[in-house]
Amino acid sequence: MSECILYKKLDSKKVRCTCCSLKCVIPNHETGECGVRKNRNGKLYLEVYGKPDAVAVDPIEKKPLYQFYPTSTAFSIGTFGCNFKCTFCQNWDLSQASKTNDIENLTNSYDLSPKDVIKICKKKKCKVIAYTYNEPTIFTEYALDCAKLAQKEGIKNVYVSNGYQSVETIELLSPYLDAINVDLKAFTSRFYQELSGVRLAPVLKNIKRWHDLGVWIEVTTLVIPGENDSEEELTNIANFIASINIDIPWHISAYYDAYKMEGKGRTPLKSLLKAYNIGKKAGLNYIYTGNVRNSETEATFCPNCNAEVISRYGYYTDVHSIKNGKCKKCGTPIKGIWSDDCQNRLVPKKITDPNEIHAILYPEGSKNQNEGQYINFFEGSTFDRERQILILYGTQTGKTEQIANQLYEVLIHSERTKKSFDFRIVDLDDYNPENLPLEKNIVLLTSTHGEGEAPDNALALFEYLESKNISQNSSLLEGLKFSIFGLGNSTYGDRYQKMSKYFDTKFELLGAERLYQRGEGDEFKNNIQISFKKWFNNLISSLCENLGVKEQNNILIEKSHFKIKYLENIIEKENEKEMEKEKEMEKEKEKEKEIEMEIENFSTSNSNKFYNSKNPFQSKLLEKNELMKNGGDRSCVQVKLNLKNSNIKYNCGDHIGILPKNSLQNITKLAKILNVNLDQKIQITPPRRFKKVMTIRECFESYCDLTGPVPNIIFQTLSKYTKDQKEQKCLLEWYHDINKYKEWNDENKYGLIHILEKFPNIQLTFETFLQFVPRIAPRYYSISSCSQYDPNSVQLTVQILANGLCSNYFNNLQMNDPISLFWKKTNFKINNKHPSILIATGTGIAPFRGMLRERLYLKENQIQEKFPETFLFFGCRTHQYDFIYEDEFEKYSKLGLITNSFYAFSRDQQNKIYVQHKLKEQKELLQKVMQNTEAQILVCGNPNMSIQIKETFSQMFGKKGLKDLIKSNRYIEESW
Numbered sequence: 001m002s003e004c005i006l007y008k009k010l011d012s013k014k015v016r017c018t019c020c021s022l023k024c025v026i027p028n029h030e031t032g033e034c035g036v037r038k039n040r041n042g043k044l045y046l047e048v049y050g051k052p053d054a055v056a057v058d059p060i061e062k063k064p065l066y067q068f069y070p071t072s073t074a075f076s077i078g079t080f081g082c083n084f085k086c087t088f089c090q091n092w093d094l095s096q097a098s099k100t101n102d103i104e105n106l107t108n109s110y111d112l113s114p115k116d117v118i119k120i121c122k123k124k125k126c127k128v129i130a131y132t133y134n135e136p137t138i139f140t141e142y143a144l145d146c147a148k149l150a151q152k153e154g155i156k157n158v159y160v161s162n163g164y165q166s167v168e169t170i171e172l173l174s175p176y177l178d179a180i181n182v183d184l185k186a187f188t189s190r191f192y193q194e195l196s197g198v199r200l201a202p203v204l205k206n207i208k209r210w211h212d213l214g215v216w217i218e219v220t221t222l223v224i225p226g227e228n229d230s231e232e233e234l235t236n237i238a239n240f241i242a243s244i245n246i247d248i249p250w251h252i253s254a255y256y257d258a259y260k261m262e263g264k265g266r267t268p269l270k271s272l273l274k275a276y277n278i279g280k281k282a283g284l285n286y287i288y289t290g291n292v293r294n295s296e297t298e299a300t301f302c303p304n305c306n307a308e309v310i311s312r313y314g315y316y317t318d319v320h321s322i323k324n325g326k327c328k329k330c331g332t333p334i335k336g337i338w339s340d341d342c343q344n345r346l347v348p349k350k351i352t353d354p355n356e357i358h359a360i361l362y363p364e365g366s367k368n369q370n371e372g373q374y375i376n377f378f379e380g381s382t383f384d385r386e387r388q389i390l391i392l393y394g395t396q397t398g399k400t401e402q403i404a405n406q407l408y409e410v411l412i413h414s415e416r417t418k419k420s421f422d423f424r425i426v427d428l429d430d431y432n433p434e435n436l437p438l439e440k441n442i443v444l445l446t447s448t449h450g451e452g453e454a455p456d457n458a459l460a461l462f463e464y465l466e467s468k469n470i471s472q473n474s475s476l477l478e479g480l481k482f483s484i485f486g487l488g489n490s491t492y493g494d495r496y497q498k499m500s501k502y503f504d505t506k507f508e509l510l511g512a513e514r515l516y517q518r519g520e521g522d523e524f525k526n527n528i529q530i531s532f533k534k535w536f537n538n539l540i541s542s543l544c545e546n547l548g549v550k551e552q553n554n555i556l557i558e559k560s561h562f563k564i565k566y567l568e569n570i571i572e573k574e575n576e577k578e579m580e581k582e583k584e585m586e587k588e589k590e591k592e593k594e595i596e597m598e599i600e601n602f603s604t605s606n607s608n609k610f611y612n613s614k615n616p617f618q619s620k621l622l623e624k625n626e627l628m629k630n631g632g633d634r635s636c637v638q639v640k641l642n643l644k645n646s647n648i649k650y651n652c653g654d655h656i657g658i659l660p661k662n663s664l665q666n667i668t669k670l671a672k673i674l675n676v677n678l679d680q681k682i683q684i685t686p687p688r689r690f691k692k693v694m695t696i697r698e699c700f701e702s703y704c705d706l707t708g709p710v711p712n713i714i715f716q717t718l719s720k721y722t723k724d725q726k727e728q729k730c731l732l733e734w735y736h737d738i739n740k741y742k743e744w745n746d747e748n749k750y751g752l753i754h755i756l757e758k759f760p761n762i763q764l765t766f767e768t769f770l771q772f773v774p775r776i777a778p779r780y781y782s783i784s785s786c787s788q789y790d791p792n793s794v795q796l797t798v799q800i801l802a803n804g805l806c807s808n809y810f811n812n813l814q815m816n817d818p819i820s821l822f823w824k825k826t827n828f829k830i831n832n833k834h835p836s837i838l839i840a841t842g843t844g845i846a847p848f849r850g851m852l853r854e855r856l857y858l859k860e861n862q863i864q865e866k867f868p869e870t871f872l873f874f875g876c877r878t879h880q881y882d883f884i885y886e887d888e889f890e891k892y893s894k895l896g897l898i899t900n901s902f903y904a905f906s907r908d909q910q911n912k913i914y915v916q917h918k919l920k921e922q923k924e925l926l927q928k929v930m931q932n933t934e935a936q937i938l939v940c941g942n943p944n945m946s947i948q949i950k951e952t953f954s955q956m957f958g959k960k961g962l963k964d965l966i967k968s969n970r971y972i973e974e975s976w
């Protein structure tokens, strides 16, 4: 164990590892993704320093390095751990070991200091030390110390790597590294993300960096049947290598089933030969097949006269026709490092001057001409780059995704735009921010979340824009045109639209030019649809004007671009097989998840990363109890959901995301309206948002939001589908004046299903319906239980709203019915050391119940006897019906978990009394507590209430005072 060099200290004893491109932030006592770099009290340690777990003397050809000191031997060392999670890893017993075991328990390692390594190397007469078997980047400090000593002794150093080094690591290591073999596993982000858990772009960049630094480089691609063996992908890889240097050797090696990827079998020689020919076509001079014996494609040929200059058969190598680095037959230099005094490098010289290294690694503007080819969303487009428009969206709860999809649908079908531009829509989760400087036109839609933060899927973009060398580079985005639309809620005050504003100013600061000014929709004012409609109409005009396209009018979704295949008889059978296969795959996935969870049990990190809206945990309903009392006419239920085997370890104040389903009643109604059979199996193309094969029932149930608010542009479209003039008139009225729609809406009946019911003459096909039905987005609930009492379940407090999708879903659920959920951490937490002022209305009491139950647990178990002063302000309609959890809160007061409670029952007297009135009454008390202690205010309820509360505190502490409280995290609110 030795302290790392490649890391930075952060606050709260956290550290940021800067060794690989993952740049893990590591809390105290935890390790980074690779499992071998551990934070011990705010310092990062390389746990495997001097402790390799695999040691051997190998032929250099085994690495594979074919044109670097051929026939020499390499003293090869590797440790445990890896920064990748490749499901097909051929060395997984080493690479993934630290993830299945506690690093301290991995005792099989050798004890080899760098001095020992050199000693053995010399004794075994090895020309080279190869850092290999697992990913050497993660043990760079150890490799570096060995490499420094080796260099002094004339021993060469080589890395066999996945190419995910950070720039800092490359800068540190490159003077000592003589050669590297980089795995280029595929050429799609999908492959890298799904199968290796990382991104493609850093690998591509690093291949270029190592090449430019003059470190001898060879590239390997493991060809996996069905995963990366398409002509297109192999061509992209070959073209990419050729674009850097046609003399870089490319190894294409055969795959065999390993680790978690099974059933692929061995890559047939045929596929390797296909890749070989693709490499030739791309102009590469040195291509080799590997892992399969075929001497014709293992040999090195002279690129000029095609003479075989090195013959190989497996690891047997015969360098017979190279003299002084040249082809014996025609005298053409053969690229390679042949001996200490015969080196035909890929670049004129190896760069060793630190300033030159720095200049290569941090080019001014860091605009890399090659990057645009990496992931080209517009491949195959007939439009030139100027006419390609990328729509990106950042979303947490799916609302922005919904309007982004809506924008996309309109743009690709509108006469104004469809023939003039090429549009692509990409979830920011799937977008590599490093491609940003290469885009031409971007329309970015984003919401703001947390404490004025980017939604989770936009965090990578945010971090990229804030990163060193990027954040101040005023020419980085020159040539990019952009426009931004934000979703937000003005009750968040200063934090309103923080992210859309941020991206808007940042893009401009980095040199991009606005296509059209930023637009914003305010959830509180309920104007998202209106503002959006206005903004995007102007955006289209601006697009046309900017890019010299003649405008036409009439924006209308004309025909659906979804095609539905109705599966019957024979086809059905085939698809049944496919469904079976899918089911099998799902089972496999479940199994994998279980394994991952077991792995997780060994580490202390949280399991949040395993579940999200795309990959939820399958829970079930364990209990459902009515909380409203004495037969009131409203309903609020407490539901208890199973968490057993989920490994979810939630804290009070966290959220649970629920993926609701439509009610049978609404599904049946819709089937009637669209005249479809619910049990009919279908296949939707493109499958973009849908499961591949499903029944119409499943499609309606899980994908189509039938009861949520619709974008008002839909009214214009729907008016074209009814022949009834009255209906047309009303729909167009709603389209032009959203208030009319809202007036009709007062019963929460604003979903597509209600609109279709209200206008019975609308004639829609299933395809057209799919075109504009909003997708079901997850609904978030504050947790109202305490995990210490029962870690295997979670409780939520759900207000049942007439026609609300999720509340109806809960209302209809029966015991043990399955529910898809995921967990989301928040920082809405009570402080058990300092006083608290808790303010809630209605079900806003839920997180406070969880927090007070946690206090109860601490008290009952004598972990904490006394608690700081805690004042609860709670408001609801009536004491008699609506005061949920009354008995419990009384008990908490008696036990001293709450010091004082103030209740506002708005309808219990003639004049309405709200919580803000109660706050005003306690002005002196509140001022005293806030001024004399480090008390915290926590507010939870609807947006209206939160505005009123803020206003009250603004009067109490002054605008600046309140601002300071918010800034210092002493005023935290949660509204929905």
Ligand SMILES: Cc1cc2nc3c(=O)[nH]c(=O)nc-3n(C[C@H](O)[C@H](O)[C@H](O)COP(=O)(O)O)c2cc1C
Pocket (backbone or CB within 6 Å): 394, 395, 396, 397, 398, 399, 400, 401, 446, 447, 448, 449, 450, 451, 452, 453, 455, 487, 488, 489, 490, 492, 495, 496, 497, 498, 523, 974, 975, 976
């Ligand atoms: C926990 C939470 C925090 C939020 N924070 C902010 C904020 O700081 N500023 C803001 O303008 N809107 C904020 N919002 C409002 C969201 O931006 C708004 O609900 C938006 O429509 C969500 O869009 P999405 O579903 O695409 O993420 C917040 C919403 C939630 C639920």
Ligand code: SF4
Pocket (backbone or CB within 6 Å): 017, 018, 019, 020, 021, 022, 023, 024, 031, 032, 033, 034, 035, 036, 037, 082, 083, 137, 138
């Ligand atoms: S080497 Fe990479 S994976 Fe390991 S801790 Fe550092 S940043 Fe994380």
